[in-house]
Amino acid sequence: xxxxxxxxxxxxxxxxxxxxxxxxxxxxxxxxxxxxxxxxxxxxxxxxxxxxxxxxxxxxxxxxxxxxxxx
Numbered sequence: 001x002x003x004x005x006x007x008x009x010x011x012x013x014x015x016x017x018x019x020x021x022x023x024x025x026x027x028x029x030x031x032x033x034x035x036x037x038x039x040x041x042x043x044x045x046x047x048x049x050x051x052x053x054x055x056x057x058x059x060x061x062x063x064x065x066x067x068x069x070x071x
Contacts (some may be wrong), residue, residue: 004041006041007025007027007042008025008027008042008058009023009024009025009026010024010026010058011024021053026058027042027060029031029042040066041065044060045060046059
């Protein structure tokens with residue numbers, strides 16, 4: 001069976017792109033979650049920052065609830 005497992009990672013720069021932080025995976029499906037089997041794709045991430053609080057928000061499409069990957 002084809003494995004289309006894609007994950008969402010976030011990285012940042014504090015110096016206008018001269019250097020970057022290590023990538024951190026932000027989606028939380030895994031082979032041990034007893035649900036998604038850890039092999040379902042996440043895709044089309046979007047990142048935004050609240051200008052008042054600095055809170056970083058990441059959202060993406062997640063297929064963990066669609067075992068057949070058809071929806």
